[in-house]
Amino acid sequence: MSSSAPRTAAVLLGAAVVTASAVLPAAAAGHAPHHRAPHSPVVVGAVQYDSPGRDDRSNRSLNGEWVTVSNTGRKPVDLKGWTLAKDGRHVYHFKNVRLAGRSSVRVHTGVGRDTRRDVYQDSRQYIWDNNDTATLRDSRHRVVDVKHWSGRRDR
Structure with missing residues (x-):
């Protein structure tokens, strides 16, 4: 032994x-590995990276570019302190946004007045490209969801 x-x-x-x-x-x-949050019902949803119409950097054109953040669960989620980022230079900080169950909020690039369904990054330049990644983090800076897309312009 x-x-x-x-x-x-x-x-x-x-x-x-x-x-x-x-x-x-x-x-x-x-x-x-990234520090991932426990499973969350909040996800990055639809993306409109190529604003419809003319890309003339007008506020209308900038707001035609957006990323949707969706709550797929039944319970509301407080997004205060959460971020949606392209990279370290383009980070949107959610302030007083409470996302009801089974609802979404669009994060527009340009300037506007925040509502329950639409919030604005107040940027004067386009942020999202046709080959990009959006990272959603919670208030503890843990990755909640990542969405990558790749497309091409048809112009």
């Missing part, structure tokens, strides 16, 4: 070394 104890310890130590050697390079290379 005493001869099997060192052998078992050696096997366990070897397994730990193999596991650590597989995990550490991924973390060091920046491939560590």
Whole structure:
């Protein structure tokens, strides 16, 4: 019995070394997983990245570009402190938005007056491209949902 104890310890130590050697390079290379929130009924929904009509940077054209955030659950969700981001430079911060169950809010690019169904980033330039990613984070900065799209302009 005493001869099997060192052998078992050696096997366990070897397994730990193999596991650590597989995990550490991924973390060091920046491939560590994002901190994800527990499953949330709130998701990134429909996206309109190519505003209809003329792309003339008018407020009307800018507001033709939007991303929908939808609550697929039955209970309301308070989005205060949540963010919708393209990257570190283009981040929309939700303020006093309470998203009712089974409802959506459109986050428009341009300037406007916030309502229950529409909020505005107050940007004077287009944000979303035809090959882009929207990341939704909760008030604890945990990733709730990510949506990537790829398309082309037909003009």
